[in-house]
Amino acid sequence: MSPVVTRRPVPYPALGGCFEQDDIDAASAVLNEAAGPNPNFLAVSYEAEFQAAFARHEGAAHCEAVNSCGTALDLCMMVLKIGPGDEVITTPLTFICTASTAAARGARVVFADIDPRTLCLNPEAVEGKITSRTKAIIPVHFGGLAADIESFDRISAATGIPIIYDSAHAVGARSRGRPLGGCGQASCYSFQSNKNMTTLGEGGAVTTNDPEFTEQVRLRKTFGYVYGPQLRVTTIGFNYRLTKPQLAVGRTQLAKVDRINTQKRAAMRRLTELLADVEEIIRPPDFPDDHAAHLYTVRIDSRRVNISRSELLEYLKREYEIGTAIHYPAVWSWEVLQQLDHDRRDCPVAENVCGEILSLPVTAQSTEEDLEYIAWGLKQTLAALRRAV
Numbered sequence: 001m002s003p004v005v006t007r008r009p010v011p012y013p014a015l016g017g018c019f020e021q022d023d024i025d026a027a028s029a030v031l032n033e034a035a036g037p038n039p040n041f042l043a044v045s046y047e048a049e050f051q052a053a054f055a056r057h058e059g060a061a062h063c064e065a066v067n068s069c070g071t072a073l074d075l076c077m078m079v080l081k082i083g084p085g086d087e088v089i090t091t092p093l094t095f096i097c098t099a100s101t102a103a104a105r106g107a108r109v110v111f112a113d114i115d116p117r118t119l120c121l122n123p124e125a126v127e128g129k130i131t132s133r134t135k136a137i138i139p140v141h142f143g144g145l146a147a148d149i150e151s152f153d154r155i156s157a158a159t160g161i162p163i164i165y166d167s168a169h170a171v172g173a174r175s176r177g178r179p180l181g182g183c184g185q186a187s188c189y190s191f192q193s194n195k196n197m198t199t200l201g202e203g204g205a206v207t208t209n210d211p212e213f214t215e216q217v218r219l220r221k222t223f224g225y226v227y228g229p230q231l232r233v234t235t236i237g238f239n240y241r242l243t244k245p246q247l248a249v250g251r252t253q254l255a256k257v258d259r260i261n262t263q264k265r266a267a268m269r270r271l272t273e274l275l276a277d278v279e280e281i282i283r284p285p286d287f288p289d290d291h292a293a294h295l296y297t298v299r300i301d302s303r304r305v306n307i308s309r310s311e312l313l314e315y316l317k318r319e320y321e322i323g324t325a326i327h328y329p330a331v332w333s334w335e336v337l338q339q340l341d342h343d344r345r346d347c348p349v350a351e352n353v354c355g356e357i358l359s360l361p362v363t364a365q366s367t368e369e370d371l372e373y374i375a376w377g378l379k380q381t382l383a384a385l386r387r388a389v
């Protein structure tokens, strides 16, 4: 890149995929219908069609669309009857709700360490944390890279403990070519705005191969309704459903998510090339075709360089208008979880990694110039801060 570089703001994207004319048309069709002579926002057929398409896409037998990944996880905790006295093992490197949905049901969250290369939950560390009280294990497919499914399958088969995958980052991801929606007991997806597909800003799904599990999820997301000649309510349930415009847009977003993933993977591979000579950072693992390419997360290599992450983020923003995000602070550091009796021992990798990571702004629309600018800005920043130390 030439030494004279034009400043080009690259904010951290609020929209992870893209929103196009077909999405606008799909939402408009629902709104136009509602403004016509037979207004109707009931979503039954749209829901069935979206759920079938999403299940197919993720290689699962069943899907229940819900209004977020948080509610998807919450429903799974309810169906598994997680409660006081139970333990749920998960990763410290995740969004708050992977842990807080178990805590909300009164369970003790037990943190196991992560693999330093993939940043996903380490199955061996999980095995060391299993007790007779362990009622579920929740791995996260971090950034869109599948967790170690085969090892978790083995652990579940040996212990009978159900695996609930937090697949918030992983629509379209695969593990050695195997789709993720039917893995474990269930898989929980997010269609929130910054994911690679979105149902108008919020949304989610639970997929599973287990017909009884999906029925239990369906009951709880729909007031506990049992339909029949007479409507019955046999289970406490809520309303966690998606709206008709969201489901309509879900279909158009789903139709393009593989393209978005492919474009993001290409951009991420290119950024990895551009950062090849940067010694101070640890780049993410490769982006093979199985990767859903949600996050591009690097680590400041604290063994090689003593640079404060917050200074680096501020410098990138102030000097180069390059936006970043932290995915994530260690989940145990949130106040609400600190007040509870959660087990955070023996996670040295996560302790380090959570203080070193930052995500760079890569989108499906990133141009070669954007990527070169991000790489250049990061190199300049590292050089400046290194000199200042």
Ligand SMILES: Cc1ncc(COP(=O)(O)O)c(C=O)c1O
Pocket (backbone or CB within 6 Å): 067, 068, 069, 070, 071, 094, 095, 097, 098, 140, 166, 168, 169, 189, 190, 191, 192, 203, 204
């Ligand atoms: C790993 C992970 N799990 C769960 C969630 C929650 O998703 P939602 O906002 O759809 O509830 C997120 C959201 O970013 C996430 O990153």
